[in-house]
Amino acid sequence: MKLKKLYTFINSELDLIEKALKEAMQADNPVLKEASMHLLQAGGKRIRPVFVLLSAKFGNYNIDEIKDVAVALELIHTASLVHDDVIDNAELRRGAPTIKSKWDNRIAMYTGDYIFARAVELMTNINKIEAHQVLSKTMVDLCIGEIEQIKDKFNWNQNLRTYLRRIKRKTAILIAVSCQLGAIVSEAPQVVQRQLYRFGYYVGMAFQITDDILDFTGTEKELGKPAGSDLLQGNITLPVLYALRNERLRKEIIDSFDIKNNKENMQHIITLVRQSGGIEYSKRISDRYLQKAFNILKELPNCQEKTALLNIAKYIGKRKF
């Protein structure tokens, strides 16, 4: 089952958004244009635009208006990936070389800045100050999340709470806000705006936990980057946190990191984490968030958009990449 099959009824709108994304990345400067388009062309699930559109259907849906919101959210996500890759010194993203590996870190930083600015610019087509307030607050949170992630790198003593707060800022809020802004801009009832925000938040948490699981269970081909990349960068995710609870595994994992060539040890560490029960534990936590998302949907009026949201949430719980 492919994700896209779950919302074929917005296919033509998604095509419009794909076109608008390309338009937003146009620039006279050839490097800027190529660098911006580069990541866009490598694909991505466009899950944020999908959530914007589906949520907007709970109000007065106007594609001309909502399109800009959907594009802006995908751009903000893209910009944060570009800056992420600078930080992680990553070579691959979505199976393609990162901007920093194809050009350099300076180009990557300003390309990210440029994409952020274009997102803000696009949003100014929306004459609803509340939408701008919600989005700018989200951008602030995203930055705080990134700084927290740097701070927490290789910190073997962090706990579940630190992890959850970090993925909330890093991922869940932007997905929650995608749903919320769809509802705000289409002037859906306030109670629906809040419900959709919470739905997005829970789905976003499950989405990131699943991502963190896949880093240990996926293949390089499925992930578009080597398995174990997160841990190699020092990002201690939920499966690892669980494994660290076991004193023997804790010692073995941390000791492995003290050896210089981490890449060679990564397969060994991946095996340790898998054997620890950390994958199953993380799946249980992810499922708990998904259950909360399902519960919220029950409060929303029945429609094909609600069914699509339900199926996307279910898909996230099962996805392989």
Place this chain on the structure above:
Amino acid sequence: MKLKKLYTFINSELDLIEKALKEAMQADNPVLKEASMHLLQAGGKRIRPVFVLLSAKFGNYNIDEIKDVAVALELIHTASLVHDDVIDNAELRRGAPTIKSKWDNRIAMYTGDYIFARAVELMTNINKIEAHQVLSKTMVDLCIGEIEQIKDKFNWNQNLRTYLRRIKRKTAILIAVSCQLGAIVSEAPQVVQRQLYRFGYYVGMAFQITDDILDFTGTEKELGKPAGSDLLQGNITLPVLYALRNERLRKEIIDSFDIKNNKENMQHIITLVRQSGGIEYSKRISDRYLQKAFNILKELPNCQEKTALLNIAKYIGKRKF
């Protein structure tokens, strides 16, 4: 004569802005807070807030409203300096260590992102979509300017037009927009909005050319960073462009750059540029922009704010740091 003496009648408002700048930089994360405050505390002329306030006096001046605009513009300027320092690998800014030298480039990048986001967030207190449109467009231009600057580094074949377009995007537009937004938000007449924009643009061009001159005529103490820093980074500014027109100097300057230890040659190159007449030439170009700024002021109604704008423009033509 000190710059601040030219507009003592807005002293109390500037104090408010200084306070608001500090408030905007508050963050729970200690690194983020310290890194953000760091550059702010190192000072700066706050010329953009001054232009916002003075321009707003040509309309219905409301300090509670205009304050956020003034703070947002200073924050955007600050954020761009933070990202600038990442690119330039600079060690000193305003006489203090840069964020990247005190922490690292990753922290500097996200601190810049955070300050940008805070600026956008603060602007959402202003319920005038036109103001958001102008500002977001400016942020896009700023990024393009930065990328152009990277592209033009060590490009000995660039011309006057390339240089002027670059400093327009890098500096002049943000100063022009400071004046324009002061006028827009205070609802000054549209003709005044346009005049103030143009005034700011011309002053901004003169300001950056003067900055580029000072890099060759100032002392390390006056500049807060070593003289010749721009050229050392590969930024070819107006005095150098002029010197490069002379075939002998051109050869000597470019040859000096081919030798590994640039710092030792810098004093020699500074001397060459000074002897070329490039300083005087740049002053003439700067004065031409200032004259255009003066001419626009003649069209504006007489008031103490106009006198202050005139004196600031005069000051910029003479400033030593």
